[in-house]
Amino acid sequence: MSELVIKDLHVSVEDKEILKGLDLTIKSGERHALMGPNGNGKSTLLAAIMGNPKYTVTKGSIELNGQDVLSMEVDERSKAGLFLGMQYPSVVSGVTNSDFLRSAINARQEKPISLFKFIKEMDKAIEQLQMKPDLAHRFLNDGFSGGEKKRNEIVQMMMLKPSIAMLDEIDSGLDVDALRIVSDAIIKTQEDTDMGLLIVSHYARFYEYLKPTHAHVLLDGKIVVSGEADLVDKVDQEGYEWIEKEFGVLANKEDKKQPISLGSCAVKKVA
Amino acid sequence: MERAFQDTFNEQLSSTNEKTILNVLSQASGSLFYEITEATNIDLEINVEPSANLKLFMLNRSNGDVDLNLTIHVDQDATCQMGLLDLQDGKFNWKQYVDLKKAGAQFSILSGQLCMPDTTKICSMEVCHEDGHTFGQMQNFAVLFDRARYEMVANGNIKKGCAQAQSYQTTRVLTLGKDHIAKVIPLLLIDENEVKASHALSIGQPDEEQLYYLCSRGLSKQQAMGLLSVGYFLPVLDLVEDKELYESLRTYMESKVGLYGRQ
Numbered sequence: 001m002s003e004l005v006i007k008d009l010h011v012s013v014e015d016k017e018i019l020k021g022l023d024l025t026i027k028s029g030e031r032h033a034l035m036g037p038n039g040n041g042k043s044t045l046l047a048a049i050m051g052n053p054k055y056t057v058t059k060g061s062i063e064l065n066g067q068d069v070l071s072m073e074v075d076e077r078s079k080a081g082l083f084l085g086m087q088y089p090s091v092v093s094g095v096t097n098s099d100f101l102r103s104a105i106n107a108r109q110e111k112p113i114s115l116f117k118f119i120k121e122m123d124k125a126i127e128q129l130q131m132k133p134d135l136a137h138r139f140l141n142d143g144f145s146g147g148e149k150k151r152n153e154i155v156q157m158m159m160l161k162p163s164i165a166m167l168d169e170i171d172s173g174l175d176v177d178a179l180r181i182v183s184d185a186i187i188k189t190q191e192d193t194d195m196g197l198l199i200v201s202h203y204a205r206f207y208e209y210l211k212p213t214h215a216h217v218l219l220d221g222k223i224v225v226s227g228e229a230d231l232v233d234k235v236d237q238e239g240y241e242w243i244e245k246e247f248g249v250l251a252n253k254e255d256k257k258q259p260i261s262l263g264s265c266a267v268k269k270v271a
Numbered sequence: 272m273e274r275a276f277q278d279t280f281n282e283q284l285s286s287t288n289e290k291t292i293l294n295v296l297s298q299a300s301g302s303l304f305y306e307i308t309e310a311t312n313i314d315l316e317i318n319v320e321p322s323a324n325l326k327l328f329m330l331n332r333s334n335g336d337v338d339l340n341l342t343i344h345v346d347q348d349a350t351c352q353m354g355l356l357d358l359q360d361g362k363f364n365w366k367q368y369v370d371l372k373k374a375g376a377q378f379s380i381l382s383g384q385l386c387m388p389d390t391t392k393i394c395s396m397e398v399c400h401e402d403g404h405t406f407g408q409m410q411n412f413a414v415l416f417d418r419a420r421y422e423m424v425a426n427g428n429i430k431k432g433c434a435q436a437q438s439y440q441t442t443r444v445l446t447l448g449k450d451h452i453a454k455v456i457p458l459l460l461i462d463e464n465e466v467k468a469s470h471a472l473s474i475g476q477p478d479e480e481q482l483y484y485l486c487s488r489g490l491s492k493q494q495a496m497g498l499l500s501v502g503y504f505l506p507v508l509d510l511v512e513d514k515e516l517y518e519s520l521r522t523y524m525e526s527k528v529g530l531y532g533r534q
Contacts, residue, residue: 050487053479078489090484094502103498103530104488139502156488 002028002065002081002163002196004049009060011041011048018044020221021060026164026196033207034200035235036218039254042200043087045218046166050084051077064164079108081163085153085170091141097152098122098136101159108160125158128185146173154182158189165189166198171206183209204236217243219251276301286333290314295349300324302512307331307339316342319349321373328510330520331357339365347373354510356520357392358385358527367396371405371436379408383507385500385527386419388448397426400436403463409440412503414528417448426458427468434465444474445503447496493529500528 004026011019018041026032036042048055049062051074062069064080072080092100101122106112119136126135129151141149150170157165167186171179183206190197199210207215207229215231216223219240224247225231234242240251273292276282280301284293285308293303297320305327307313319325323346331337337359345351357363369378384392398407413421427438438461444453457470477499485495504524511517525531 052483073491074483074486075489075491075494078487084487086484086487090478090481092481092485092499092502094505095498099501100485100488100498103494104490107489107491107494160488 003063004069004082004164004196004198005061005063006045006049007061009045009048009062010058011044012056012058013044013054017058018055018221019048022218022222024198024216024223026198028163028194028196029190030214031190031197031199031210031212033210033212033215033229033232034198034218035202035215035232037240037251037253040218040252041221042218043168046084046168046198046200049077049166050074050082075107078104078160078162083157083160083162083165085150085157085165085167087168087170087172089141089149089153091139091144093139093142095140096137097140097155100140101156104156104160121159122155125155125185128158128181128188129155130181131155147175147178150174151178151182154185154189158185161189161193162195163193164196164198166200168200169202170199171201171203179206180209186210204232207232219243219247219249221252222249224249276303286313288312290316292316292318294318295320295323295325297321297323297346302326302328304511304513304516305329307333307337309333309335311335312338314340317344317351319343319345319351321347321349323349325349325351326510326512327351327353329353329355331355331359331363333359333361336362337364339363339367341365341367343367343369343378345369345371345376345378348375350377351379352510353378353380354507355380355382355384356504356507356524357383358504358524360387360390362390363392363394365392365394365396367394369396369398369407371398371400371407372402374402374404376402377406379406380410381507381510382411383504384411384413384421385504386413386415386421386451388417388419391420393420393422395422395424395426397428398438400427400429400433400438403432403434403436405433406437407439409442410506411440411442412445412507413443413453414445414447414500414503415451415453418450419448420452420454422452422454424456424458425470426460427470428458428460429463429466429468431462433463436463436466438466438468440469441471443472443503445499446474446476447500497525497529501525501530504528 006024009019009022102118212229216226272289275294277296277299283304285306386392409425411423423442425440429436442455453474455472457472459468482495
């Protein structure tokens with residue numbers, strides 16, 4: 001039984017406070033849907049839990065099974081059981097998927113995984129996600145389509161078997177069929193491992209497949225309202241305005257960047 | 272010392288301080304695995320005769336400093352494909368001259384050098400096109416740690432009258448430490464119009480996002496950097512055809528770059 005407990009979490013990026021006192025608890029077997037308008041802190045929360053160095057935790061605590069997550073390095077958090085399926089996974093040319101994953105698996109166990117067992121597990125994951133069989137030999141995310149990158153994140157999750165998995169808009173870039181395949185793989189992995197799930201998405205269809213046990217809306221750096229799966233439907237139908245009115249919170253609006261002039265290439269001299 | 276190779280061959284040789292001449296006879300085809308061991312001053316000349324085919328893989332296993340002076344003559348319609356892997360801690364001073372003597376001669380090299388803290392690797396190589404319709408390609412990769420020094424002067428030289436010659440080169444240097452020196456000079460000396468030639472060069476640190484991504488899957492920073500280094504050296508190792516040798520070299524390489532913890 002695993003438990004991730006977040007208390008009064010404040011997180012800043014470049015001196016701008018994004019999370020302003022967030023509380024959340026996720027246990028094994030649970031599926032938490034996290035919603036909210038863009039720019040209100042959903043990805044920041046996930047990145048801060050995973051230890052992305054760009055994000056600074058200024059106050060609060062994160063504990064996994066009673067262990068202080070904030071004092072751990074990024075790799076230690078992973079080895080402790082946390083996994084983040086990223087919205088924009090990095091491209092690493094020259095490193096094959098299989099080399100990367102085998103190294104990642106070996107990093108978390110004393111005895112290296114046998115090549116036979118590794119290939120068997122990877123083939124199974126690739127087949128389940130209906131990816132091309134050459135995935136293992138391709139460079140990590142190099143030349144992958146948006147959908148392939150997202151599926152590859154799920155392959156990694158299946159292979160690494162975390163106790164708490166966080167998925168950051170893993171459904172973006174997936175077509176309808178791929179969405180179903182990815183959802184099935186997530187559900188199957190949870191059935192096999194009993195991991196807890198924290199899922200960020202903007203789309204009700206993804207949540208329809210995943211059937212969350214809990215749902216939360218994050219506005220202006222705080223979880224304003226929590227509930228069950230019906231909260232997802234309500235947000236899908238009515239948006240976030242009712243929450244702003246009912247709870248007296250204003251959603252943070254994303255800054256729309258205005259186009260800037262870089263100057264002109266040539267200046268015509270007037271005689 | 273002089274040796275000749277004919278028909279098909281697959282041989283392993285060890286370095287010697289004596290001047291060595293290896294002749295790959297006309298129409299012969301095969302592989303040479305050349306191990307640099309305790310000899311420190313190597314003077315090696317290789318002649319790849321017309322229509323011969325040589326795959327040469329050189330591995331530095333020496334614990335001391337090495338001076339390698341290598342000359343390769345590639346004759347008409349002959350091919351020489353070369354790999355050099357140097358992951359040792361000693362100084363490596365390497366001079367190489369390749370002469371593409373007649374039309375149809377082809378030479379390519381893939382080198383990988385690991386520059387551990389305070390080590391020096393210096394190389395000057397030239398691929399000289401003496402005739403038209405010749406092909407030369409140099410791909411050099413290096414990974415540098417603290418205070419390491421890497422110098423690579425790679426020169427593709429196409430002489431006058433060598434129409435349709437092709438000369439390509441790439442050097443990539445990954446810097447993983449502080450206070451290192453990387454000096455790369457890609458040269459193209461071309462005295463003919465109808466040719467194809469290019470050079471590419473990159474020197475830089477790994478992307479912070481890449482490191483974070485690798486670490487987020489459980490790799491320590493050191494292991495993540497090791498994995499990125501593997502990506503630099505693996506193309507060189509891919510030249511080794513013997514499966515058993517490939518696996519043992521790969522394990523050796525992975526341990527040297529710190530994938531199993533720095534040694």
